[in-house]
Amino acid sequence: MAGTVRRRSRGFIPLAIVCALYILFLYGPVITIFVLSFQGPEGGLTFPMRGLSLHWYHELFKGLGVVDIGAAIRRSLALGVVVMLLTTLFSLMAGLAFRKGFKGSGVLFYTAVASLIMPSIIISLGIGLQFRLFDDVIKSMLEGAGWTETLESYTTLMGLYTSGLGAHLTWTLPFGMLIMFAVFNRFNPAYEEAARDQGATPWQTLRHVVLPLIGPSLVGVGMFGFTLSWDEIARSSQAIGDVNTLPLELQGLTTTVTTPSIYALGSSTTVVSLLVIFAALGAAALMRRRAGAKA
Amino acid sequence: MKTLPAWMQALPMGGVFLVFFVMPLLLVGAVSFWPQNEYTLEPGFTLDNYVSLFDGCFGGGDSGELCTTFKTYLSTLKFCGLVWLITLVIGFTLAYFVAFHVPSVGAQTVIFTVMTIPFWTSNVIRMISWIPLLGRNGWVNQTLQTLGLTNAPIEWLLYSDFAVVLAFVHLNTTFMMVPIFNSMMKIDRSLIEAADDCGATAWQTLWNVIVPLCRTGILIGSIFVITLVMGDFVTVGVMGGQQIASVGKTIQVQTSYLQFPLAAANAVVLLGVVLLIIVALNRLVDLRKEL
Numbered sequence: 001m002a003g004t005v006r007r008r009s010r011g012f013i014p015l016a017i018v019c020a021l022y023i024l025f026l027y028g029p030v031i032t033i034f035v036l037s038f039q040g041p042e043g044g045l046t047f048p049m050r051g052l053s054l055h056w057y058h059e060l061f062k063g064l065g066v067v068d069i070g071a072a073i074r075r076s077l078a079l080g081v082v083v084m085l086l087t088t089l090f091s092l093m094a095g096l097a098f099r100k101g102f103k104g105s106g107v108l109f110y111t112a113v114a115s116l117i118m119p120s121i122i123i124s125l126g127i128g129l130q131f132r133l134f135d136d137v138i139k140s141m142l143e144g145a146g147w148t149e150t151l152e153s154y155t156t157l158m159g160l161y162t163s164g165l166g167a168h169l170t171w172t173l174p175f176g177m178l179i180m181f182a183v184f185n186r187f188n189p190a191y192e193e194a195a196r197d198q199g200a201t202p203w204q205t206l207r208h209v210v211l212p213l214i215g216p217s218l219v220g221v222g223m224f225g226f227t228l229s230w231d232e233i234a235r236s237s238q239a240i241g242d243v244n245t246l247p248l249e250l251q252g253l254t255t256t257v258t259t260p261s262i263y264a265l266g267s268s269t270t271v272v273s274l275l276v277i278f279a280a281l282g283a284a285a286l287m288r289r290r291a292g293a294k295a
Numbered sequence: 296m297k298t299l300p301a302w303m304q305a306l307p308m309g310g311v312f313l314v315f316f317v318m319p320l321l322l323v324g325a326v327s328f329w330p331q332n333e334y335t336l337e338p339g340f341t342l343d344n345y346v347s348l349f350d351g352c353f354g355g356g357d358s359g360e361l362c363t364t365f366k367t368y369l370s371t372l373k374f375c376g377l378v379w380l381i382t383l384v385i386g387f388t389l390a391y392f393v394a395f396h397v398p399s400v401g402a403q404t405v406i407f408t409v410m411t412i413p414f415w416t417s418n419v420i421r422m423i424s425w426i427p428l429l430g431r432n433g434w435v436n437q438t439l440q441t442l443g444l445t446n447a448p449i450e451w452l453l454y455s456d457f458a459v460v461l462a463f464v465h466l467n468t469t470f471m472m473v474p475i476f477n478s479m480m481k482i483d484r485s486l487i488e489a490a491d492d493c494g495a496t497a498w499q500t501l502w503n504v505i506v507p508l509c510r511t512g513i514l515i516g517s518i519f520v521i522t523l524v525m526g527d528f529v530t531v532g533v534m535g536g537q538q539i540a541s542v543g544k545t546i547q548v549q550t551s552y553l554q555f556p557l558a559a560a561n562a563v564v565l566l567g568v569v570l571l572i573i574v575a576l577n578r579l580v581d582l583r584k585e586l
Contacts, residue, residue: 011497015392019406022389025465026413029424032434036427046432090307097305104302108309115316117518119526119569121543122562125550126319129326129559132336166315173308227415233529238550251419254533263427266420273416281408 030270037263045260056260060268064257067249069265076246077272079160079168080229086165087172087225088218095180096206109177116174120234127167128238131158158241167235172228176221183217212291216284223280227273327559334553344560367540368568374456374531374541375524375572378463382520383513385464386471390512391505394479395487407476414469422462422533429453429461454536462534467523471516478512479505510580518573525569 036043040051063069098105115123134157142151157163191213195205211218233247240248246269253262330339352362361369389410397403413421428434429452436448451457482505490500506513528543542565549558 012396015388015396018388019392022385022468023409026410029428029465030413030416030421032427033420033424044432046427046430047434047437086307090311093304094308097301097303100301100304102301102305104309105305108305108312111312111317112308115312117522118316118320119522119543119565121526121528121546122323122566123316123319125546125555125558125562126323127315128550129322129336129555130319132555133322136336163315166311169311170316173311177308223415231415231417231419233419234526237528237547247417247419250417251529251533254419254423255537262423266417266423270416270420274412277412277415 033263034267034270036260037267039260039263043260045258045263056264057268059259059261060264064253064261064265067253069246069249072244072246072249075160075243076230079164079245080226082161082165083168083172083229084222084225086169087176088222090169090173091176091180091221092214092218094177095184098177098181099184112174112177115170116178120171121237123170124167124235124238127163127235128158131156131163131239131241156241158239160240160243160245163239163241164236164245167239168229168232171232171235172225175224175228179217179221179224183214187214212287215287215291219280219284219287223276226276230269230273230276323559323562326556327563329556329559331554331556336555344556345564347557348560348564363540364564367542367545370540371525371542374459374463375521377460378467378524379517379520381460381464382468382471383517386468386516387475387509387513389468390472390476390479390509391501394476394482395505410472411469418466418529419533421466422530425458425462425465425534426453429458454534454538456535456539458534459531459539462530463524463527466530467520470519470523474515474519475509475512478509482508514576514580517576521572521576522569525572526565 036045036047036049037056038052038054039049039056040053041055043050060069094108098109138157139151139154142148142154187210191209192205195209200208231247232245233251236245236248244252250262250265250269253265325338326336327344328340328342330337330341330343348364350362350364352365393403393406393410397406426433430436431448431450431453433452435452436445439445439449486504486508487500490504495503526543528541528547531539531541531544542561546558546561546565549555549561
């Protein structure tokens, strides 16, 4: 071990400096806009700070140009929650299925991996195309059936909870699946065997043995689901329909808004992400401690 | 009560991938051969989209200049190569530090979490947060001028190739670091002790033991970074001030002009290029083992 210790002490300091610089590089800019979002009313996009105020937050909630920020926030929150719930549920179910094994499990695995690494613009374009064709088919069917009133009021199938939701799931589900793989690879089947030996039904085993043990990881899957959806742009861009999510609005605003309001919006959005991350990390830690106390 | 059979449990996830990934992908392939109409999508078969994509690329150009498509790919590949190299070096160094030099598991977890948290926050916000630092009147320019190092603000810090590469590294190093860290944590520590006992220097152990054993992690990280950069249009757009071309941006612009068949042909070519890079990378890493 003497050799290990000697090497550690030699490389440690320069490597620690690199690591510290990287963390500064990672967080420095975001901290900057957080500070600048509290600019005084006279202040601009850069330092120096001209006073300290909540002026730009007030401006933000009055609305930025034509964009209704409040509505965009509500839409993104709602979509994020739906994506979170579906990602957790579908990943858990698929995780259980992969454990038992089924025909085509290899195909599903590689499809998920392909979905993860596929350039997002291609998926977005494809979903956009598909829903346009769906619309064409529906319109011609309505025409064929002679339902002119329905035809006139029909606009598109594309939307937040159809194409948008699907686009988000192609991004969050692969992460959920990989986490479930990591979890079940380390899962000791002895716990389930013990439950079965005691006469527990498969459902009881799942509910009272498996779920409490994997609970912290499921919280992690949910957190991936929400945060990835909350910030998603690339896959939504061509597949969201008429209304935009918050990050899409934000992307548009980067070229038009030239006041610290954009920093106020950026800081608020980041705070939501951080709250979710810390809540999830806290909940997972708590569940782990409880499981540990029981065992 | 019996639980559902396995294939039914896998059905929801499989269904989502079928409807929102496999079918759209096949459709992109099909539409790339459809004729370009004004505003409607009409099935058909034509190679026109590919022909117009490579218009003047092969031999036809007298001016000696590259065609737009080649120029765009070259620019995107340049970003891709640079970002891949930088994220690989930084990501590997960070992973190596946390995996082998941070002594306790608790400290490892804390540092690793601190380095991954930004991954769960918004990319666009992380991009615009460079404005107060790199802008014309930003902190860097103010500092340089105060120190007397320059007398006029440096213009290429923001909305430039430099800014694009910086943002890519800022956003994507995590994708490289995490898989490499994962590989490193799986390395049997006794192998490193054995190298030590045989008199290997730290560098020799790093190069001959750790790097080959991180092969999978490096490959996964590289695939992530390469596909993210090759298909990007958001980072190049925001950090390049909407002035720099990229393949992803071309597809996005064509889509917004409803030139779907052309955008689809572009997407097919992009996918082909990305797959070629991945295959080549895989071979390259394998080759090292065979030598």
